[in-house]
Amino acid sequence: MKKIVLSYSGGLDTSVILKWLQETYKCEVVTFTADLGQGEELDTARRNAQNLGVQDIRVVDLREEFVKDFIFPMFRANTVYEGLYLLGTSIARPVIVKHLIEIAKEVGADAIAHGSTGKGNDQARFELAANALDPSIRVIAPWREWDLNSRTQLINYAEKRQVSIPKNDVGDAPFSVDSNLLHISTEGGVLEDPAKPAPDYVFQRTADPQKAPDAPETITIGFEKGDAVSVNGEALSPANLLSKLNDLGGKHSIGRLDLVENRFVGMKSRGIYETPGGTILLAAHRGIEAITLDPGQAHLKDELMPRYADLIYKGLWYSPEREMLQVMIDKSQEFVTGEVTVRLFKGSANVIARSSPLSLYSESLVTFEDSDGTYDHKDADGFIRLTGLRLRSFAARRERVSLGSE
Numbered sequence: 001m002k003k004i005v006l007s008y009s010g011g012l013d014t015s016v017i018l019k020w021l022q023e024t025y026k027c028e029v030v031t032f033t034a035d036l037g038q039g040e041e042l043d044t045a046r047r048n049a050q051n052l053g054v055q056d057i058r059v060v061d062l063r064e065e066f067v068k069d070f071i072f073p074m075f076r077a078n079t080v081y082e083g084l085y086l087l088g089t090s091i092a093r094p095v096i097v098k099h100l101i102e103i104a105k106e107v108g109a110d111a112i113a114h115g116s117t118g119k120g121n122d123q124a125r126f127e128l129a130a131n132a133l134d135p136s137i138r139v140i141a142p143w144r145e146w147d148l149n150s151r152t153q154l155i156n157y158a159e160k161r162q163v164s165i166p167k168n169d170v171g172d173a174p175f176s177v178d179s180n181l182l183h184i185s186t187e188g189g190v191l192e193d194p195a196k197p198a199p200d201y202v203f204q205r206t207a208d209p210q211k212a213p214d215a216p217e218t219i220t221i222g223f224e225k226g227d228a229v230s231v232n233g234e235a236l237s238p239a240n241l242l243s244k245l246n247d248l249g250g251k252h253s254i255g256r257l258d259l260v261e262n263r264f265v266g267m268k269s270r271g272i273y274e275t276p277g278g279t280i281l282l283a284a285h286r287g288i289e290a291i292t293l294d295p296g297q298a299h300l301k302d303e304l305m306p307r308y309a310d311l312i313y314k315g316l317w318y319s320p321e322r323e324m325l326q327v328m329i330d331k332s333q334e335f336v337t338g339e340v341t342v343r344l345f346k347g348s349a350n351v352i353a354r355s356s357p358l359s360l361y362s363e364s365l366v367t368f369e370d371s372d373g374t375y376d377h378k379d380a381d382g383f384i385r386l387t388g389l390r391l392r393s394f395a396a397r398r399e400r401v402s403l404g405s406e
Contacts, residue, residue: 003109004140005030005100007126010045014115015163016154017142018052021113024146029113030056032103034096037063037181037239048164058103063181066095067238071182074312075278076226076336077301077329078286081309084259086278088183093122094317097129104137111138118144121264125315132318175202181242183255183275194260194270205246205274209253209347216345218352219248221284223340226333228281242277249276252344264314280342280349287340287351291359297332304328 004021008014008031021029031054033045042059049057070091081087100112112130116122118141127139148154158165175189184205191198200208222230229235231244249255255276263269289298304325311322338356342349364374 001025001027001110003028003030003107004111004113005032005104005107005109006113007096007100007115008033008045008049009115010041010048012151012154012158012165015048015052015165016148016158017113017115018049018054019158019161019163020142020146020148021140022052025140027110028056029054030058030103030107030109032058032060032096032100034092034099035059035061035063036066036092036095037243038179051164056107060099062095062099063239064237066092067181067242070095070317071242071278072227072238073326073330075281075285076333077305077308077325078282078289079305079309079312080282081313082259082261084257085261085273085313086183086275086282087309087312088180088273088275088278089122089178089185090125090313090315091182091317092178092180093125093315094129097126098133101130101133101137105134109137111140113140113142116141116143119265119267121313121315124264128315129318177204181239181246182278183273185271185273187269187271191270191272198258198272202272203256203274206250206256206276207253209256212253212346213251216343217248217252218341218343219280220339220341221245221281222338223285223288224337226285226330226336228284242281245277245280248344249280249349250274252276252349253347254344254349255279256347280344283349283351284340284342285336287342287354288336288338288356291354291361292336292338292356293332294360301329301332 004025004027006014006018006021006029008018010033018029018031021027031045031049033042033049035042046057046059074087074091079087081090097112103109104112114123114126116126123141123144127141130137130139148157155165157163175186175191178185186198186202186204190196191202220232221228222233222235227238228241231241231248236244255274255278257273257275258270259273260268260270293301308322308325308329311317311319311325316322335356335358337358338354340351341353343352362374
């Protein structure tokens with residue numbers, strides 16, 4: 001093997017993996033760090049890669065692409081996994097793998113590598129995406145190859161080889177963190193017992209509800225064809241818009257979730273998720289759809305959404321069935337344009353108004369006052385009689401059977 005492209009965060013795990021790849025495969029390793037809005041770790045990643053002798057270090061700002069081409073398409077479907085989780089980790093993996101594969105082709109690499117463990121979902125997400133994008137590429141998963149099976153062994157390995165260990169990775173980790181523009185998730189450590197409430201210090205993106213503002217804040221989100229385009233009348237790029245909503249939602253303690261989920265690999269896992277901007281966006285999107293979607297469209301979308309969410313959760317973003325569903329979802333958003341007003345207050349994001357030039361809502365039809373002849377109450381008689389025909393037939397049969405058994 002001549003060259004490997006590693007998905008690299010700069011933390012303890014991937015720094016040890018970087019050194020292990022260099023020693024095990026005795027080849028050049030290119031590091032790729034995706035900037036998905038996680039923040040300060042990027043400088044650390046570049047510095048640690050330099051210290052380990054990496055010549056080709058890629059740190060790529062993918063924030064706009066991440067939101068525009070992955071998060072927004074997912075939110076057009078109002079996607080939640082198991083009724084609660086907004087898939088902040090799951091949706092980040094396909095964009096990372098897309099660029100891993102592109103870099104591998106550019107530099108002529110034989111393989112890509114990732115730092116996912118053998119117990120988690122991410123190993124499947126990385127490798128299934130790679131299978132779909134380049135079936136010829138080899139994928140190296142060190143956690144399934146080496147004999148380093150504990151955090152203590154990782155630290156010992158790093159110390160013996162003078163691998164820099166970030167300060168927050170020294171000692172016993174209180175929990176594991178994954179962060180990007182959509183969410184921040186924490187799991188493991190102090191969270192492994194689901195019978196114990198999460199300590200307050202776990203929450204990093206949202207204010208304590210008791211310390212959130214005592215007055216509600218009202219915002220207006222503009223939509224065009226299903227995607228959010230403005231906040232309070234200010235046009236914003238996808239990434240800047242989500243960042244704005246994160247700030248607003250975090251201040252009002254919106255988007256906290258304590259979830260025990262069913263992992264793809266078969267075990268249950270407890271995690272704490274903070275998705276402030278995404279929670280607001282989901283409420284607002286459902287709000288604008290309420291007046292712009294035909295009932296058949298809306299109900300069909302709700303039926304298909306769990307299947308769509310399951311595909312993303314299991315790493316099947318690039319599968320043909322997800323792409324088929326996306327075409328139908330995107331078609332449904334053709335007239336989803338307008339504005340939604342949302343009230344933010346101590347953990348809640350409630351839609352309180354919505355308007356659209358393409359609205360299907362008709363005041364003249366729903367009013368309790370005179371509808372000026374647009375609706376004839378007598379029409380309901382035939383409608384109900386036809387709808388109830390099968391029910392009357394079913395009831396008549398039941399009565400016949402009951403009489404016959406006496």
